Amino acid sequence: MRYPEYRPRRLRKNEKLRGMIQETELSVRHLVYPMFVKEMTEKKVPVPSMPDVYQFSIEGLLKEIEEVVDLGIPAILLFGIPAQKDETGTGAYAEKGIVQEATRRIKKLFGEDILVITDVCMCEYTSHGHCGIIRDGYVDNDETIKRLAEIALSHIKAGADMVAPSDMMDGRVRFIRQMLDINSYYNIPIMSYAAKYASCLYNPFRDAAESAPQFGDRRSYQMDVPNQKEALREIGLDIDEGADIIMVKPALFFLDIIALAKDRFNIPIAAYSVSGEYAMIKHTSAKGYIDYKRAVVELATGIKRAGADIIITYFAKDLASWLKENSL
Ligand code: PBG
Numbered sequence: 516m517r518y519p520e521y522r523p524r525r526l527r528k529n530e531k532l533r534g535m536i537q538e539t540e541l542s543v544r545h546l547v548y549p550m551f552v553k554e555m556t557e558k559k560v561p562v563p564s565m566p567d568v569y570q571f572s573i574e575g576l577l578k579e580i581e582e583v584v585d586l587g588i589p590a591i592l593l594f595g596i597p598a599q600k601d602e603t604g605t606g607a608y609a610e611k612g613i614v615q616e617a618t619r620r621i622k623k624l625f626g627e628d629i630l631v632i633t634d635v636c637m638c639e640y641t642s643h644g645h646c647g648i649i650r651d652g653y654v655d656n657d658e659t660i661k662r663l664a665e666i667a668l669s670h671i672k673a674g675a676d677m678v679a680p681s682d683m684m685d686g687r688v689r690f691i692r693q694m695l696d697i698n699s700y701y702n703i704p705i706m707s708y709a710a711k712y713a714s715c716l717y718n719p720f721r722d723a724a725e726s727a728p729q730f731g732d733r734r735s736y737q738m739d740v741p742n743q744k745e746a747l748r749e750i751g752l753d754i755d756e757g758a759d760i761i762m763v764k765p766a767l768f769f770l771d772i773i774a775l776a777k778d779r780f781n782i783p784i785a786a787y788s789v790s791g792e793y794a795m796i797k798h799t800s801a802k803g804y805i806d807y808k809r810a811v812v813e814l815a816t817g818i819k820r821a822g823a824d825i826i827i828t829y830f831a832k833d834l835a836s837w838l839k840e841n842s843l
């Protein structure tokens with residue numbers, strides 16, 4: 516069938532017709548809101564590179580989560596910034612660490628009303644800012660994954676609902692799964708950052724999380740931007756090791772990876788629309804060059820259309836409120 520018998524424009528004539536054939540729909544149930552909690556006295560401190568994003572004290576965080584819950588957002592992804600950093604990032608698995616304390620307080624106050632997913636990594640806790648233990652100037656894989664398993668366990672003991680390892684060490688999903696299972700936490704899911712690229716889009720996050728590497732970069736552990744097949748290998752490995760949800764990160768410049776993963780694997784896929792994606796839209800729309808709401812909705816829709824089930828985004832609150840008032 517072709518023109519003139521077939522005319523695709525027939526079904527684009529008005530909003531009702533367009534609605535009837537809409538293929539992709541956003542829902543608040545699939546959103547995850549990343550949040551930063553810091554050991555400090557101020558209630559909240561703005562992050563200049565990320566307008567409307569804050570570092571919160573535990574008190575400030577609890578207040579903010581009230582809003583998140585009211586909006587119907589099901590989950591937060593929690594990052595911690597400790598008061599003290601050290602060479603081996605011991606704050607990351609301290610029983611009274613910032614994420615552990617915050618998680619206990621959130622769970623006490625909100626219970627089942629919010630899922631707490633904790634970031635499992637070392638870069639916020641190490642003085643050198645790398646995601647693991649340094650030996651001879653190199654991030655030592657096997658030493659690091661032991662600590663990552665300790666970190667994950669400490670988060671779950673504090674009441675976290677899910678852990679999300681973001682370090683990109685080899686074998687860490689297996690180590691974490693074993694550690695949780697030995698401790699009878701066999702029902703705790705792991706969302707693994709399976710295909711995480713060494714992207715330029717993380718810079719604003721590193722301001723927010725105070726986690727910039729103090730020497731070198733993360734290319735010896737995060738993936739090389741030009742590679743696609745390697746992402747599928749990474750995802751396959753994490754699934755074999757026991758990941759329950761796999762993540763592609765960033766989202767915007769890596770939609771091909773999301774689409775391929777969707778096609779290739781039968782497992783829920785999360786896409787992390789990262790700080791640089793957020794900053795691009797925030798700053799450009801503030802200048803009036805693009806429409807804020809349309810850009811945010813188009814980005815989220817594109818990620819969903821590519822095949823993501825879960826969208827981790829700093830826009831979650833705005834998206835949720837537009838969905839709530841039915842004004843997308
Ligand atoms: C670090 C980590 C990063 C992000 C989440 N966890 C950045 C990095 O690798 O330096 C990025 C999130 C974002 O940019 O929004 N383990």
Ligand code: ZN
Nearest residue numbers: 636637638646
């Ligand atoms: Zn890290």
